[in-house]
Amino acid sequence: MQSNLPLFPQQASTVAAQVDWLYLFLVAITAFFSLLVAALILFFIVKYRKTPGREAEQIHGSTLLEIVWTVIPLGLSMAIFVWAAIIYFHLQRPPANALEVYGVAKQWMWKFEQSGGQREINALHVPVGRPVKITLISQDVIHSFFVPAFRVKQDVLPNRYTIVWFQATEPGAYHLFCTQYCGTKHSAMIGEVVAMKPEDFEAWLTSGKAEGSLAAQGEKEFQQLGCVTCHRADSGARGPNLMGLYGRPVRLTDGRTVVADDNYIRESILVPNAKVVSGFQPIMPTFQGMISEEELIQLTDYIKHMGEQQGEPLNNRSTPTQIRDSEVTHIQERMKQESKEPQKPGKKK
Numbered sequence: 001m002q003s004n005l006p007l008f009p010q011q012a013s014t015v016a017a018q019v020d021w022l023y024l025f026l027v028a029i030t031a032f033f034s035l036l037v038a039a040l041i042l043f044f045i046v047k048y049r050k051t052p053g054r055e056a057e058q059i060h061g062s063t064l065l066e067i068v069w070t071v072i073p074l075g076l077s078m079a080i081f082v083w084a085a086i087i088y089f090h091l092q093r094p095p096a097n098a099l100e101v102y103g104v105a106k107q108w109m110w111k112f113e114q115s116g117g118q119r120e121i122n123a124l125h126v127p128v129g130r131p132v133k134i135t136l137i138s139q140d141v142i143h144s145f146f147v148p149a150f151r152v153k154q155d156v157l158p159n160r161y162t163i164v165w166f167q168a169t170e171p172g173a174y175h176l177f178c179t180q181y182c183g184t185k186h187s188a189m190i191g192e193v194v195a196m197k198p199e200d201f202e203a204w205l206t207s208g209k210a211e212g213s214l215a216a217q218g219e220k221e222f223q224q225l226g227c228v229t230c231h232r233a234d235s236g237a238r239g240p241n242l243m244g245l246y247g248r249p250v251r252l253t254d255g256r257t258v259v260a261d262d263n264y265i266r267e268s269i270l271v272p273n274a275k276v277v278s279g280f281q282p283i284m285p286t287f288q289g290m291i292s293e294e295e296l297i298q299l300t301d302y303i304k305h306m307g308e309q310q311g312e313p314l315n316n317r318s319t320p321t322q323i324r325d326s327e328v329t330h331i332q333e334r335m336k337q338e339s340k341e342p343q344k345p346g347k348k349k
Contacts, residue, residue: 098132110122110176112134118209135163137158248260
């Protein structure tokens with residue numbers, strides 16, 4: 001439909017046509033009523049103008065006219081609302097089989113990481129014909145993820161995950177923009193989404209250099225930070241058992257119930273006393289400033305998949321011995337000390 005209209009970008013996702021039809025409907029209604037009002041103004045100017053021997057007429061009151069121009073706009077507004085709401089809710093509910101990708105926005109670049117551990121900067125490779133769910137977060141200010149050809153746009157916020165999903169329909173490279181002014185180099189914060197045939201995407205995955213899956217890297221962080229000491233299933237646990245936690249309701253000490261989603265897990269790591277689980281004491285230390293945004297993503301992905309692994313470690317090795325409390329204290333003190341030291345060349349930020 002839009003191939004001959006230069007004002008419209010290519011339609012390259014399953015939702016693109018739906019968004020375009022709604023937009024064209026809005027344009028058509030606006031144009032129709034603009035022309036109608038202009039035509040009526042000209043008609044009334046001529047019909048009721050003052051002429052020799054006749055004064056200009058003033059007409060007051062018409063119940064039928066009041067009903068007509070109230071009911072018609074109301075009906076059109078409700079139709080637009082329902083139509084737009086259907087598209088909105090469709091875009092807010094990623095399919096269960098969606099390929100999961102994490103994205104971190106920062107001044108002024110896009111960083112993406114596949115669940116298999118493949119990392120990209122200002123580029124994102126995805127398969128055609130499969131839904132792709134991107135969990136986004138900003139490392140500094142507000143950004144906005146926008147792919148015109150897919151007709152999807154999502155603000156990317158600091159300290160909170162947001163979700164966007166799409167399903168590409170045609171192979172190709174499509175522009176990625178930040179549409180939220182984010183600083184002096186805002187216009188340079190661009191990238192591309194490369195949609196590939198499924199077999200080409202699988203070949204790309206295997207050709208990339210990955211340091212293990214996100215969940216496997218998250219497991220290492222989980223052990224190194226001493227999380228395994230408190231979050232375990234035996235009687236010595238001092239924190240909630242995380243096995244199968246993701247996506248389930250959690251009851252808090254203040255009586256509230258929240259869902260254990262990505263944002264809940266992230267907040268529990270950085271601000272553990274914000275939402276304390278019922279039956280446990282607020283004794284967990286904060287890791288604010290001690291781990292990077294990428295490490296938070298890895299931990300979140302590991303916790304998300306703990307239930308799927310039935311308690312087995314993700315790197316197919318035996319579970320390490322539980323870390324003693326004294327070791328946990330030592331690790332935390334060492335991390336605090338390292339966070340105060342200046343960064344050395346090549347050290348992970």
